[in-house]
Amino acid sequence: MGVKTVDDGAAFEHPLYRTLLSVPGLTVATTALDQVLTWGMSNALWVFPMATSCCGIEFMATAASRVDIDRMGTIVRATPRQADVMVVAGTITVKMASRVKKLWDQMPEPKWCIAMGSCAISGDFYRNLYSVVPGVDTFLPVDVYVPGCPPSPEALMHGFLRLQEKIRKSRKGETVTPETNSELLRVTRPSIPRMVDHERTPEMDRAQIESADIATEVEVTPAVHASLAPEPTELASNISGPDLPAVLTELGIAATGELGPPLVPARRHLEVASRLKSRGYRQLVSVVATHWVPGTARKGKVPDEPEHFEVSYLLRTVGAGSRVATWAVRLAPGEPVASLFQLFAGADWQEREQYDLVGVMFADHPDLRRLMMPENYDRHPLRRDLPANLPYAPWR
Numbered sequence: 001m002g003v004k005t006v007d008d009g010a011a012f013e014h015p016l017y018r019t020l021l022s023v024p025g026l027t028v029a030t031t032a033l034d035q036v037l038t039w040g041m042s043n044a045l046w047v048f049p050m051a052t053s054c055c056g057i058e059f060m061a062t063a064a065s066r067v068d069i070d071r072m073g074t075i076v077r078a079t080p081r082q083a084d085v086m087v088v089a090g091t092i093t094v095k096m097a098s099r100v101k102k103l104w105d106q107m108p109e110p111k112w113c114i115a116m117g118s119c120a121i122s123g124d125f126y127r128n129l130y131s132v133v134p135g136v137d138t139f140l141p142v143d144v145y146v147p148g149c150p151p152s153p154e155a156l157m158h159g160f161l162r163l164q165e166k167i168r169k170s171r172k173g174e175t176v177t178p179e180t181n182s183e184l185l186r187v188t189r190p191s192i193p194r195m196v197d198h199e200r201t202p203e204m205d206r207a208q209i210e211s212a213d214i215a216t217e218v219e220v221t222p223a224v225h226a227s228l229a230p231e232p233t234e235l236a237s238n239i240s241g242p243d244l245p246a247v248l249t250e251l252g253i254a255a256t257g258e259l260g261p262p263l264v265p266a267r268r269h270l271e272v273a274s275r276l277k278s279r280g281y282r283q284l285v286s287v288v289a290t291h292w293v294p295g296t297a298r299k300g301k302v303p304d305e306p307e308h309f310e311v312s313y314l315l316r317t318v319g320a321g322s323r324v325a326t327w328a329v330r331l332a333p334g335e336p337v338a339s340l341f342q343l344f345a346g347a348d349w350q351e352r353e354q355y356d357l358v359g360v361m362f363a364d365h366p367d368l369r370r371l372m373m374p375e376n377y378d379r380h381p382l383r384r385d386l387p388a389n390l391p392y393a394p395w396r
């Protein structure tokens with residue numbers, strides 16, 4: 001994708017047009033023919049919906065019966081190869097950006113892009129976040145911006161009308177220059193040049209194409225970690241009694257921690273989970289890890305505790321009169337904790353998420369790899385010592 005400068009209409013030439021022009025005698029009809037082709041092109045916009053978050057709901061409303069963009073000849077197709085217009089409706093993360101870029105490159109020319117909503121336009125209030133692209137015009141040639149948070153369906157409809165106008169003008173050879181709002185451009189200036197910026201270089205285009213290729217072809221190798229789990233025979237199977245305090249007493253575990261859930265030694269945590277499961281706690285509701293560094297202690301705690309992690313677990317019984325049980329383990333940096341996967345299949349994604357975002361290692365997890373961040377991301381973004389506004393070349 002080269003640098004986009006001025007829309008002179010050349011990029012929108014339909015191949016059929018040239019073929020017809022070469023037929024003897026048809027040149028006299030070029031004006032009428034051109035009008036027919038332009039009419040067809042601007043009234044048959046097939047849309048590829050790149051809807052990632054709340055703006056996507058407004059996009060769906062635009063396609064529904066009240067606004068009904070179908071009346072303009074649009075058809076929403078979930079395939080890039082048969083689409084003319086990509087509508088980016090929602091926040092685009094650095095992980096998603098490479099996929100969006102790949103899908104855009106799979107759309108045939110001529111094609112257009114509508115950035116719907118503040119997130120697609122500039123990253124909005126996520127702009128300074130490590131994981132969010134500060135505007136899709138840093139890697140896509142946006143034709144129409146539809147501002148709002150979210151824009152109403154009528155606003156998107158208006159965006160389509162503006163796009164039709166742009167196509168018509170371009171077909172006539174008229175120059176279509178974007179309406180500039182210099183103050184807005186200054187405020188929303190992204191950390192990398194937009195595709196229309198003078199400082200944009202071909203190297204940046206190439207870097208994004210290569211990044212998209214790598215991201216969409218990555219081979220994933222599950223991480224291998226040491227086993228911390230006790231042998232299956234050590235796991236409890238038939239214990240009676242009410243809830244967590246009884247289980248801890250039975251196991252001879254003196255839980256600590258005055259604030260929050262009881263702290264269980266990490267090496268005994270699998271036994272606790274196993275016994276609770278045998279009492280009917282069959283649903284793993286959540287696994288949540290927190291990173292603590294000196295100076296970030298919670299209310300009522302010593303502010304200068306050494307760096308550590310806390311992973312809290314929540315189980316519940318299933319059915320009427322449901323009860324919950326929650327406990328936590330405290331880990332030193334680098335210390336693993338046993339995965340609950342062998343007890344609760346749902347631990348798979350929940351533990352992967354905590355590994356990805358906080359960096360906690362779950363021993364014996366069958367597939368411990370990143371879930372939200374790109375595979376090649378080298379940090380854990382929810383650690384407290386991570387600066388929020390980090391660059392991530394070539395996307396932000």
Ligand code: SF4
Binds near residue numbers: 119150
């Ligand atoms: S612009 Fe607003 S409504 Fe649209 S995706 Fe962003 S936060 Fe959601």
